[in-house]
Amino acid sequence: MDSVYSDIDSNSCDFFPHTDDEDSRGSPLCPPPEQLQQQKKRRRGRARSEATVQVVKKNRRLKANDRERNRMHNLNDALDALRGVLPAFPDETKLTKIETLRFAHNYIWALSETIRIADLQAGKTGDAPLLLSLGEAPSPGSDTCSWSSSGSSSSSSPAYCASSPGSPAAQEDYSYLQQDALFGFRSFVPGIY
DNA sequence: TAGGCCATCTGGTCCT
DNA sequence: AGGACCAGATGGCCTA
Numbered sequence: 239m240d241s242v243y244s245d246i247d248s249n250s251c252d253f254f255p256h257t258d259d260e261d262s263r264g265s266p267l268c269p270p271p272e273q274l275q276q277q278k279k280r281r282r283g284r285a286r287s288e289a290t291v292q293v294v295k296k297n298r299r300l301k302a303n304d305r306e307r308n309r310m311h312n313l314n315d316a317l318d319a320l321r322g323v324l325p326a327f328p329d330e331t332k333l334t335k336i337e338t339l340r341f342a343h344n345y346i347w348a349l350s351e352t353i354r355i356a357d358l359q360a361g362k363t364g365d366a367p368l369l370l371s372l373g374e375a376p377s378p379g380s381d382t383c384s385w386s387s388s389g390s391s392s393s394s395s396p397a398y399c400a401s402s403p404g405s406p407a408a409q410e411d412y413s414y415l416q417q418d419a420l421f422g423f424r425s426f427v428p429g430i431y
Numbered sequence: 432t433a434g435g436c437c438a439t440c441t442g443g444t445c446c447t
Numbered sequence: 448a449g450g451a452c453c454a455g456a457t458g459g460c461c462t463a
Contacts, residue, residue, distance in 0.1 A: 298449085303440060305450070310438075334436065 321338055324345060333341060359365075 299441075302442095302450080306441085306452090307439070309451075314438095336436095 317335055317338055320342055321333055324333070324338070324341055
């Protein structure tokens with residue numbers, strides 16, 4: 239990408255004196271020896287200190303760019319990890335970032351509903367509730383959607399569960415929950431977006 | 432070719 | 448002061 243630094247980089251020895259950040263292998267930030275001598279002569283000059291300020295600013299900016307790049311790479315790594323634990327689509331198309339987040343949101347909700355309904359059925363039959371065996375983990379879909387940004391307090395689908403049926407809890411067969419979360423995401427549910 | 436997605440740069444703000 | 452985080456801007460790539 240072209241940036242304001244494209245021009246700077248092309249003749250950066252006018253702009254960047256050698257700093258501790260740079261090694262000695264011909265870095266573009268390394269000025270020629272003559273320039274270093276001139277800089278020594280002008281050490282007390284006002285122009286040089288202004289230039290130095292600019293250099294410091296630019297170096298800070300470059301370092302900040304680097305950190306930001308790494309930060310975004312870490313974020314993308316986390317997204318990839320999230321994609322890795324989500325069910326894969328049959329066509330193996332990679333989920334976009336927003337799709338990954340929303341799919342994960344719906345997937346968690348669907349699993350929560352699965353647990354909740356299983357508990358309900360266990361209650362009928364007298365079996366041990368599944369949630370107890372799982373350590374009473376809070377299930378987002380089981381009580382509210384307050385974990386979503388919408389702050390909805392209904393027991394229906396969370397904010398990004400537009401793909402889910404209107405009243406999933408009323409459905410006895412909950413296998414559709416997973417099916418919807420897993421496979422209906424892209425093709426059947428444009429409302430997810 | 433328009434639109435979607437993405438990577439990167441950038442400046443502002445907040446936190447340590 | 449410096450780093451983390453965030454959102455806007457920009458340009459490249461890809462696809463319908």
